[in-house]
Amino acid sequence: MRSKALSFALYVVAAMIGILALAYPFLIVAFAPLGIGDGSASTTATPLLTTLLVSLCLAVLLVELQGQAAGAKTVAALGIMVAATSTLRFIEVGIPGPGGFSPIFAPIILGGYVFGARFGFLLGAMTMLVSAVITAGVGPWLPYQMFTAGWIGLTAGLLPHPSHGRAEIFLLIAFAFVWGFFYGAIMNLYTWPYFSGDATTTWAAGIGVGDSIRRYAAFYLTTSLVWDSAAALGNVILMAAFGLPTVRALTRFHGRMQYQAWQAS
Amino acid sequence: MTLDVRAWVVWLFAGGLLAILTSNPFYLILLLIISRLVEYACASHIPQQWRLPFWRIAIVILFFSTLFNALTAHFGQTSLFALPAQWPLIGGDITLEAAVFGFLNGLRLITLLSFFLAFNSIVPASQLAGLTPRALHEIGLVLLIAITYIPETIGQYRRIRDAQAIRGYRMRGWRIWHPILIPLLISGLERALNLSETMVARGYGSTTNVSMPARARAAMLAGLLLTLAGALRLVWGGLDGWALIAIGGLAIAGAYLDLSRQVSRTQYYDRRWSLTATWVVNGALIALGILLVSRRSLNYSPYPDLTAPPFDTWIGAAILGLAVPAIIILFRKPAIEVPA
Numbered sequence: 001m002r003s004k005a006l007s008f009a010l011y012v013v014a015a016m017i018g019i020l021a022l023a024y025p026f027l028i029v030a031f032a033p034l035g036i037g038d039g040s041a042s043t044t045a046t047p048l049l050t051t052l053l054v055s056l057c058l059a060v061l062l063v064e065l066q067g068q069a070a071g072a073k074t075v076a077a078l079g080i081m082v083a084a085t086s087t088l089r090f091i092e093v094g095i096p097g098p099g100g101f102s103p104i105f106a107p108i109i110l111g112g113y114v115f116g117a118r119f120g121f122l123l124g125a126m127t128m129l130v131s132a133v134i135t136a137g138v139g140p141w142l143p144y145q146m147f148t149a150g151w152i153g154l155t156a157g158l159l160p161h162p163s164h165g166r167a168e169i170f171l172l173i174a175f176a177f178v179w180g181f182f183y184g185a186i187m188n189l190y191t192w193p194y195f196s197g198d199a200t201t202t203w204a205a206g207i208g209v210g211d212s213i214r215r216y217a218a219f220y221l222t223t224s225l226v227w228d229s230a231a232a233l234g235n236v237i238l239m240a241a242f243g244l245p246t247v248r249a250l251t252r253f254h255g256r257m258q259y260q261a262w263q264a265s
Numbered sequence: 266m267t268l269d270v271r272a273w274v275v276w277l278f279a280g281g282l283l284a285i286l287t288s289n290p291f292y293l294i295l296l297l298i299i300s301r302l303v304e305y306a307c308a309s310h311i312p313q314q315w316r317l318p319f320w321r322i323a324i325v326i327l328f329f330s331t332l333f334n335a336l337t338a339h340f341g342q343t344s345l346f347a348l349p350a351q352w353p354l355i356g357g358d359i360t361l362e363a364a365v366f367g368f369l370n371g372l373r374l375i376t377l378l379s380f381f382l383a384f385n386s387i388v389p390a391s392q393l394a395g396l397t398p399r400a401l402h403e404i405g406l407v408l409l410i411a412i413t414y415i416p417e418t419i420g421q422y423r424r425i426r427d428a429q430a431i432r433g434y435r436m437r438g439w440r441i442w443h444p445i446l447i448p449l450l451i452s453g454l455e456r457a458l459n460l461s462e463t464m465v466a467r468g469y470g471s472t473t474n475v476s477m478p479a480r481a482r483a484a485m486l487a488g489l490l491l492t493l494a495g496a497l498r499l500v501w502g503g504l505d506g507w508a509l510i511a512i513g514g515l516a517i518a519g520a521y522l523d524l525s526r527q528v529s530r531t532q533y534y535d536r537r538w539s540l541t542a543t544w545v546v547n548g549a550l551i552a553l554g555i556l557l558v559s560r561r562s563l564n565y566s567p568y569p570d571l572t573a574p575p576f577d578t579w580i581g582a583a584i585l586g587l588a589v590p591a592i593i594i595l596f597r598k599p600a601i602e603v604p605a
Contacts (some may be wrong), residue, residue, distance in 0.1 A: 003482070009486055010482065013486065017489060020269045020493070024496075060485045061488055063521070066403040075406055075461070075464070076460040077311075077457040079407045079460075080418075080456055080457040082407060082411035084418050084450065085417060086411060122404075126411065130412060130415075131386070133393055133412065139378065139381040157544075167584055242442075242443070242447075248453070252449075256458065
């Protein structure tokens, strides 16, 4: 009971820190009043701080989640699915798709939807890690990618499971479409404080929450909306083409993976 | 060059941190050249087709960074030309200073990218997986399975594609991917079930089930709460928030150490710290020393009026400490061939 309570508290606090880290550029007023805020110092310190926060969060979530998914079947299935999804990213690096399109999000969503939120989080985070290792993409942006892709898998695991096939595919398509924009909008937050330029679109130390959100919305509309539209439409096409057959295949294996032999008492 | 992976981590940390904190173009260009040289000297084992086209990416980043800043930032004294003021966002004076500032931002990004690409090219994926803390042994196992099975997945894809081609399928349009991707997924999951049975047969999970100790969970929770408090403190303007985050980080690190003690790991190859590794670390530490001695001289701003950036020979010499791996390769005696 105490263990469950501690585990629940860990998830709640880690989620709060994750949200805080991603929303930091909207909230931060710390540097200017302290005399450090000449702009450049804040521009450097804020991304470093948020990377630190996301990394600490990820460190705790990974160790907590792995303990709950440690069966041999889960470990093997996770490893193989991560390998398959990472291969898609490897192909994407060789043959880049249009705009922000990436074929890796559809399998993460489907994996999380069938195998559950914990599996989905680990699938998303590990796919980003492994594909970064094989495509030479390890960098300070990696914790953000892991965390955000983990959220995609986790939230997919929390979706309802309609019994009607048509409702199920519409739900998955809508979910994939929305995350096409969300992923880009969240990942932009990592680089946004680095940009300098017009005051209506760039971040500055000490501006209020409302002003930050207005500036970020303007920045997103001018620089990212078209790019992320390609990601969202790509997700929709992949989900429409492969969603239901993949869900059926994964569901069949989910049942087989849950089979457990117990000694008769 | 085979070096302990920990020496490369120190090298990466020093180079990456300097690239983030430097805005002087001379030092950035020096860092960029060093990172490229080290990659070319030390990553000869990576086939060319597996490397990212760095210079192509770099030119794109520099171009867009310069263009974006020049069009949207209308500060600076030297006006190149003007766009109609009524044009939203980009209307106004296009200045040389804004273009240079954008170029410097891009240069900083590609220098950082260059260090990470060099690190990824030099250190094999298996050694990177070996860096996984023992507390994350299941995650490490998933990582190793995934890295091991990627070539197998690509091979399986080719086999299925050939088999479908023999049956008369033509690879045209996206719908034709159905008979390839779904069998690929199913065969992959079949392999996962076989692999799990092999793992169980070889003893995976057969040891006494040790659950995570409550003290480790409590330490992680305390660490996260301190981190949250520190981050909120910084939002409200308290510099002591950094101290709270540092203590939180230490609590989480303590929990990791505690959990790592419960897991024993064997290594096939003995990792030995060599004299070369010591030289590489010393070179990186000399470069990092700049931050302690002369942090401010790394800064440069083209605003409000463009001036030539300063260059300090001592700082340049200290940055050269990061080139130690390339210098060692250059002056290394050729291996003596032993006749069979």
